[in-house]
Amino acid sequence: MWKLALYFVCGAVDFGQDGIEHSIPIVTFYLPGINNQAGDSMNILVAEPESYSKKCIDILAQIGKVTAKKMKRGELLSRIKDFEVLVIRVESRVDRELIDRAKKLKIIGVAATGLDHVDIDYAQRRGIKVVSLKGER
Secondary structure, eight states: OOOOEEEEEOSSEEEBTTSSEEEOOEEEEEOTTOOOOTTOOEEEEESOGGGSBHHHHHHHHTTEEEEEOOOOHHHHHHHGGGOSEEEEOSSSOBOHHHHHHOTTOOEEEESSSOOTTBOHHHHHHTTOEEEETTEEO
């Protein structure tokens, strides 16, 4: 069972891959209703890696296999089917089209308080947890 969940940057300072200061103490959201098969590892897509420090991505790597790659919309639509967790900030649009292609997706982690770019209602109807700096949805 996955006991976890997502680590978000949200307080002190660290330098991201882009050389810009990013916050780092970690906020952990535990999602007890998320299960996996014994021995499975989560596939985590960090779709806006320039917004995260290496330290944050390393922490995510402790709980699953991380792909940290900025993708154009077409590539994201074709590859999202392989991931259980999607970590974004504000640039990636998570709409019905993306959610419908995300057959394995269990968690959408948004390291922001605004959620206008995520179709929260549709995600929830599909059994996908949406977690943000506002709290679990």
